[in-house]
Amino acid sequence: MWSNPNLRAPNGLAHTWNSTLNAMLKELDGNHGLPVLFDEIGMSEANSFHGLLYMLGTGVEKARLNRMGGFRDKGIWTTTIIMTGEFSPLQQSEKYEGLQVRLLEFSDVSWTSSGNQADAIKNGILSNHGHAGPKFVEYILPRLPDVLNEIETKEQEVKTMLKAKGLTSNLVERRAWHLAVLMETVHCINESALKLDLDEEAILQFLLDQEVRANRESDLGETSYQYFKEQILSNWNHFLKKGMGDDQDRFHCPSEIWGRIDRIHDGSFEVNVFPENFERIMRRGSFTSIKSILIKWKNNGRLSFEEGRITRKRKLIPNGLQLPIYVAKFNDADEIIPPSVPTEEDAVTASDVGVRDNEKL
Structure with a gap:
């Protein structure tokens, strides 16, 4: 609508993520109303998208000092920023909920019906661009109130x-x-001289469906936690046990080891799970954003972790290797211990467990 969509076009509104942060902000500075595209977020070298997305969404550059110790002029923009990519920047952020207000994400959407249709749209836009935007503004301005x-x-x-x-x-x-x-934008486009005849009802339904999906994903931490708890109850015998009886150094030995359940001195429990087993458990429940789940648990105090990580290095058996483990936290026995627990006859020494554990690994 507004400019040449070719990424190589000078002074265009379409860019890639293959830029420094300062260069990206320079492209936005002073833009008040013209949509900007940043293509393929996978090209970004950002270690964390949390701060970057907040800055883009708030429309104000971070305050900086000049060489004289005074404040530099801050870049300001008020526009729509369109981003494309093969992964979700929301899922890479530890502050998922706050960013959801600022960022509408559409994933797993087939925007065209075929490759030929996509090529036809691209060729048409490359040949005809920059005319629709002004026509749209001509319609909007007199009717703004x-x-x-x-x-x-x-x-x-x-x-x-x-x-x-x-x-x-x-x-x-x-x-x-x-x-x-x-x-309202869709409605104005239809009413303006553009006369694109967009299907307002279909677009509304699409947006509502996306909201249902986004809301489901925003509850990802709670639903995944409850599911994992159910899996512990259903597969109690796949976990080593520590601190469940009078002998704190004895373990129940499962036929297939998924991890270990520890009773902590304050009466709470920690479920230690090998990463590959945790991912398999969660994917079986159709939870695919494993890192996002763990970040949510971390933020909600449901994960024990080392500083700057989502894992802890632990030995699940005496004399075993110290490995990165996911450690989920539970408050009381009712959450994860089934009514019937293994008896003392089921217990074996830690050295016996080590033999089986090594065979399994």
Whole structure:
């Protein structure tokens, strides 16, 4: 709509993530209304997307000092930033919930029906660009007060529709405004001289469905934690035990070792799981964002970890190797101990467990 979409075009609005942070911010500085594209986030060298996404979303560059000790002018922008990539920057952030308000993410979407259609769209846009945007603005400006009122009306309508789908969280309330802006934009495009005849009902349904999905993923920490707890109860005999009886140095020996359950001195429990077993357990429950799950547990105090990591190095058996382990925390026995637990006849010495454990590994 606004400029040449070719990534190599000078002074265009389409860029790649293969840039320094300062270069990206320079591209945004002073932009108040023209959408910007940053293509393929996988090219970014950022170690963490948390701070970067917050800065992009707030529209203000970080304060810096100049050589004289005074403040440099900060870059400011108020626009829409479109990002593409093969992985989710939200899933790479430890502050997932806060970013969800600022970032609408659409994943696993087939935007075109075929390769030929995609090529036709690309060729058409490359040959005809920069004309639709001004036409759109010509329609909007004289009607701006009415458009703003319509956004407020649509916001309430969207909230009602989301509540009908069972979505009532504070996050949903805050994101409804963004959806209302998108829907009013679609309506104005149809009413303007562009006459694109966009399917407003289909687009609305698409956005609502994406919200249902986003809300489900925002509850990822809780649903995955409950699922993992159920798996412990169902597969109690796959875990070594420590501190479950009078003899604190004796273990129950499972036929297949997934990890070890420790009773802690304060009455709580820690479930130590080999990473490969944890991933297999969770994927079996259709949880694929393993790192995101662990980060959520970490933020909610449900994970024991070493500084800067999501694992702990531990020996699950005496004289065994010290390995990186996922350690989930549970408050009491009712959460993870089934009504019937192994008896003393099932216990063997730690040295016997070591033999079986090494065979299994």
